Amino acid sequence: MSSDEIDMGFYCNHMALHLVNANNRFVIYGPVIMNSEVLVYDGNIADMRILGIGDKREYLKVLAQESYPKLEETKVMMSGVLPYSLEDKQIDAAVIDVTKAVLLPKFSFAQISKNDYISYCLIVRKDLIGTEAFNDFLALYNQAVKELNQTETLILAMGMTEEFWNMINIKFLEL
Numbered sequence: 335m336s337s338d339e340i341d342m343g344f345y346c347n348h349m350a351l352h353l354v355n356a357n358n359r360f361v362i363y364g365p366v367i368m369n370s371e372v373l374v375y376d377g378n379i380a381d382m383r384i385l386g387i388g389d390k391r392e393y394l395k396v397l398a399q400e401s402y403p404k405l406e407e408t409k410v411m412m413s414g415v416l417p418y419s420l421e422d423k424q425i426d427a428a429v430i431d432v433t434k435a436v437l438l439p440k441f442s443f444a445q446i447s448k449n450d451y452i453s454y455c456l457i458v459r460k461d462l463i464g465t466e467a468f469n470d471f472l473a474l475y476n477q478a479v480k481e482l483n484q485t486e487t488l489i490l491a492m493g494m495t496e497e498f499w500n501m502i503n504i505k506f507l508e509l
Contacts, residue, residue, distance in 0.1 A: 342458040342471075348390045350455040363458040368505040370453035372435050373398060373444045374420065375427035380404065386425035388413035394429045397447040402427075432502055436493040445501060456509065472509055482506040 344366055345353060354360050371394055375382055383406045387395050395408045409425055416428040417438055429446055430438075462468045481487045483506050485499045 340457075340459070341462055342456060342468075344454045345457050346391070346454055347393060347452060350457050353457055359459055359461070360457050361460050361463070363456040363463070364509050365452040365454070365507055366456050366509065367454040368450050368452055368507065369445070369447075369503050370432050371429050371446050372432050372502055373402075373427055373446045374417075374430055374435065374438055374441045375444070376420065376423075376441050377426075379427075379442070379444055382426040383407065384409060384425045384427075386411055386416045386419050386428040388416065388429070391429065393451075394446060397449075397451060398427075398429055401445070401447050432504055433492060435498070443498060443501070445503065450503075450505065476508045479506040479508050 342363070350362050354362055373379075379402070382402060383404065385395070385398055385402075385405050385408045387398070387408060387410055389410055389412055391413075392410075395410075399405050399408075405427075409419070411419060413430070416425075416430055417434070419425045420428050420438075420441070435443055458468070485496055488494070488499050488504070489496065
């Protein structure tokens with residue numbers, strides 16, 4: 335989808351910056367999700383040496399290395415291949431979006447950082463800001479945020495345990 339076909343969307347930091355730098359019709363309206371990536375691993379977390387991260391997610395490498403200084407190597411690959419590479423033991427751990435965690439029930443999970451970080455931003459076409467339609471969207475979005483910040487909602491929507499969601503510390507931000 336080209337930027338001519340969109341009005342607004344939720345983008346990871348890298349893509350958000352890429353879009354607004356490439357097209358001055360858009361602006362990063364604000365951060366919307368914090369801490370939505372998780373470290374997935376098998377075995378002992380202290381034994382992790384090789385980390386897999388998705389393409390264009392270098393900022394996640396920095397966060398993981400700060401939290402896990404024994405990491406020696408990082409392999410950048412397409413995000414969809416990370417679970418297979420972990421299963422085949424080509425990597426010891428991977429950074430994945432929290433929505434993919436439910437697909438990997440036999441693995442263990444940890445935060446990639448003890449500090450909050452921005453995972454996704456809202457990108458908006460500048461001429462939409464202040465319109466009635468956009469203001470209506472913001473009101474509905476903020477209602478959804480209140481629901482999504484409740485652990486019970488996350489468990490019902492995506493599974494996993496209360497302990498998992500408390501450990502991840504995902505935060506949906508009001509706009």
